[in-house]
Each structure stands twice: as structure tokens, then as C-alpha cells.
Amino acid sequence: MASGVKPRVKVPKSAAAGSAITIKTLISHKMESGRRKDADGNLIPRSIINRFTAEFNGQSVIEVMMEPSISTNPFFEFDATVPEAGEFKFTWYDDDGDVYEATKPIAMA
Amino acid sequence: MIMKNKSLKSTLGAAVTLAAMTLGTSAAFAETNLDKTLVINGETAIVTRAPAAAHLEGALDEVFSGWIFRKDETQTAQMDDFDNPGMIFVDIAQDAWDTVAGTEGKSCASCHGDVSESMAGVKATYPKWREDGGLVRSIDMEINNCRTTRMGAEPYKLTGGKMTAMNALITLQSRGMPVNVAVDGPAQSMWEQGKELYYTKTGQLEMSCANCHEDNYDLHIRADHLSQGQINGFPVYRLKNAKLNSVHARFKGCVRDTRAETYKPGSQEFLALELYVASRGNGLSVEGPSIRN
Numbered sequence: 001m002a003s004g005v006k007p008r009v010k011v012p013k014s015a016a017a018g019s020a021i022t023i024k025t026l027i028s029h030k031m032e033s034g035r036r037k038d039a040d041g042n043l044i045p046r047s048i049i050n051r052f053t054a055e056f057n058g059q060s061v062i063e064v065m066m067e068p069s070i071s072t073n074p075f076f077e078f079d080a081t082v083p084e085a086g087e088f089k090f091t092w093y094d095d096d097g098d099v100y101e102a103t104k105p106i107a108m109a
Numbered sequence: 110m111i112m113k114n115k116s117l118k119s120t121l122g123a124a125v126t127l128a129a130m131t132l133g134t135s136a137a138f139a140e141t142n143l144d145k146t147l148v149i150n151g152e153t154a155i156v157t158r159a160p161a162a163a164h165l166e167g168a169l170d171e172v173f174s175g176w177i178f179r180k181d182e183t184q185t186a187q188m189d190d191f192d193n194p195g196m197i198f199v200d201i202a203q204d205a206w207d208t209v210a211g212t213e214g215k216s217c218a219s220c221h222g223d224v225s226e227s228m229a230g231v232k233a234t235y236p237k238w239r240e241d242g243g244l245v246r247s248i249d250m251e252i253n254n255c256r257t258t259r260m261g262a263e264p265y266k267l268t269g270g271k272m273t274a275m276n277a278l279i280t281l282q283s284r285g286m287p288v289n290v291a292v293d294g295p296a297q298s299m300w301e302q303g304k305e306l307y308y309t310k311t312g313q314l315e316m317s318c319a320n321c322h323e324d325n326y327d328l329h330i331r332a333d334h335l336s337q338g339q340i341n342g343f344p345v346y347r348l349k350n351a352k353l354n355s356v357h358a359r360f361k362g363c364v365r366d367t368r369a370e371t372y373k374p375g376s377q378e379f380l381a382l383e384l385y386v387a388s389r390g391n392g393l394s395v396e397g398p399s400i401r402n
Contacts, residue, residue, distance in 0.1 A: 004201065006197075006200065008191070010191045024191050024192070026191070026197075028197045028200075028201075071351065072351055073194060073197055073351075075192075075194075
């Protein structure tokens with residue numbers, strides 16, 4: 001597992017049914033591009049988060065494919081319409097096969 | 110001792126005018142909104158402009174946080190801790206705070222407990238004179254002093270990531286409180302030394318701190334919008350290098366830009382300068398970890 005990886009999400013605790021809410025997500029990750037060289041001139045292997053998904057009650061909200069040019073600690077902010085109370089599930093997929101997950105419940109206001 | 114170089118000011122002014130003509134736009138010189146207010150997370154109000162401390166009489170009437178001089182996007186990012194990348198490092202330091210290190214089997218928490226209680230208000234008065242040891246210490250020096258004398262651990266590298274993160278964690282506990290660094294008492298001689306350095310021209314460009322940050326703040330030096338060089342926002346997350354930056358590392362960068370051989374981070378010279386520059390921000394809020402360009 002890459003070191004220092006920690007997912008963070010910010011979701012309102014409650015929302016009115018059918019309203020759009022703003023979700024912010026950030027995962028700390030070094031996002032090594034695979035293009036850089038170390039002090040000895042050897043290529044540092046690529047190590048990035050290559051995919052990010054958000055689901056609400058099992059339904060896909062957003063899916064993002066990430067490429068090596070994305071900077072360290074990728075941050076995503078997006079809106080989602082919430083039809084009912086439920087749970088958001090966020091998943092990040094690492095090049096090394098690791099999967100990081102976070103969930104956030106949301107209630108109806 | 111105060112050396113105001115009027116000829117330099119006019120040279121800079123001419124350069125700015127020339128740049129404006131070349132670009133054919135005045136957009137880069139939009140009026141700075143000095144009245145803009147900073148509230149973090151909708152709850153912590155930050156003082157970003159304040160009457161200058163008494164010791165600045167004749168030099169500055171009012172002091173401004175560097176936040177004032179940044180672009181809208183950068184300013185906005187600092188209003189929500191989730192958007193502030195500096196907070197990632199605070200998280201990392203919180204883990205380090207609770208982790209045992211060194212031969213004594215202690216963590217920071219072993220002695221200091223909950224950081225939000227033990228470190229509240231600490232940053233606001235640093236650097237300051239410490240009777241136990243009879244010297245002026247910065248927060249960074251306190252951290253390493255703890256690590257080496259109490260924990261039996263290796264000191265952090267002064268400008269390294271672990272140090273800036275720990276400094277940020279401690280600084281955060283004082284966020285919103287007024288900077289209140291003592292300029293008299295036993296620290297006064299070092300403060301005087303720092304003041305001397307602030308007004309001393311260095312390097313091939315023969316520029317002092319004051320030439321940019323006192324005589325010409327709010328003007329542009331090529332693409333840079335000059336601030337007053339206040340350090341109330343340190344450690345700062347800089348967009349240019351995507352990490353937290355320490356005060357001494359910033360000093361080093363500035364002195365290097367005057368094309369001088371710089372003092373070393375951790376040197377007595379930079380400690381004196383840190384003490385003096387911190388005192389120039391007395392009255393502003395502790396703002397770190399802040400975001401700058």
C-alpha cells in the first residue's frame with residue numbers, strides 16, 4: 001500500500017428530497033507520474049489513483065478515470081441530486097491494486 | 110538605521126509602468142480589495158488588516174495579511190478547511206503527535222495530551238524568550254528540543270515536511286487569535302538584531318526586506334503582487350510547490366532572490382528575523398496553515 005493515503009469526503013448530513021447537494025472529495029496520494037527520475041537517474045515507477053467512483057444506494061453518481069498528469073492529492077467537487085435518504089459510497093482505485101473506500105449517510109431534511 | 114531607498118522605488122515603479130504598457134492591459138493592476146474579510150469554515154473570523162503595532166510608527170500605519178493580496182480563487186480556498194490542502198499535513202502531524210518515537214517511549218501526547226487544549230494560543234506569542242535555557246526559541250526549536258531532550262528522538266529537519274506539518278498542527282490551535290510577540294524584555298536584543306537585518310540590503314540586487322515589503326507592497330514586481338511579507342499565515346501551503354513551507358525556508362528564498370548568499374534555516378540570523386517579522390504582524394490573526402501562491 002502506498003504510504004500516507006487517506007480518503008476524505010464532505011457530504012451534507014441532510015438534504016431535501018430531490019435537491020442538489022455539493023460533494024467534495026479528496027484523497028491524499030503522491031500521484032507519482034512515472035515520468036520522473038530519482039537521484040541515480042532511474043525512472044520512478046508510476047503510482048497513481050487511476051479511477052474514482054461515487055455511488056448512491058448502489059446507483060452510479062460519477063465515475064472518473066485519472067491519468068498520470070493529475071496532481072498530488074486529487075480533489076473532486078461535484079453536485080448530486082438526492083431523491084431519498086441513503087448512503088453515498090466513494091471508491092478510489094490505486095495502481096498497486098489497493099482500493100480505498102469511504103461512506104457517508106445522508107438523511108432527508 | 111531605517112534606509113528607505115527612494116531611487117529603488119522609482120526604478121520599480123518605472124518597471125511596472127513599462128510592463129503595463131507592454132501588456133497593454135490594466136487588468137493586472139486592479140485595485141486590491143483591502144476590506145475583503147476572511148472567515149474560515151463559516152465560524153473562525155480572521156483579522157486580515159489591523160492598525161500597525163507601536164514599534165512600526167513611521168514605517169507602516171496599517172498591517173495586512175498576505176491573504177489580502179492573493180487572487181480570489183486562492184482566497185476562497187482558504188475559507189473552507191476541506192479545500193485547504195495544508196490541512197492534509199495537519200492530519201499527518203496529528204498522527205505523529207500520538208505516535209511514540211525515540212528511546213524514552215514517549216509521544217508528544219504523553220506530556221502534552223490533547224493538542225487542541227495544550228497548544229491553544231501557543232503560536233501567537235512565538236518566537237519568544239524562554240527562561241529554561243535562557244534563549245529565544247521558535248516553535249520549530251521547541252519541537253526539536255522536545256524530541257531530542259525529552260523523547261530521545263532524532264530532531265526533525267528544520268525545513269522538512271515533518272517539521273512544517275507539526276508546526277502547522279500547533280499553529281492551527283491558535284488560529285484566529287491575535288499575534289502578540291513580545292518586542293521588549295530579554296528578547297529585545299535579538300529583536301533589534303532582526304530589525305537591523307530587515308533593513309539591511311543584501312545581494313547583487315542590493316535589496317532589503319523593506320524595499321519590497323514596506324516601501325512597495327501592493328505593487329507588482331513583474332508578475333508578483335507584493336505583500337507586506339507578514340508571517341502570520343505560516344506555515345503556508347504554496348501552490349507553486351504543493352507543500353507546506355516554513356518561515357525560514359521562505360526567508361531563504363527571498364534573500365536568494367536578492368542574489369545573496371543566504372543565512373541557513375535555523376541560524377541565529379533567521380531566528381532574529383523571524384522574531385522581528387512576527388512582531389510586525391502583531392494584531393493580525395494567526396492564520397496558518399494558509400494558502401499562498
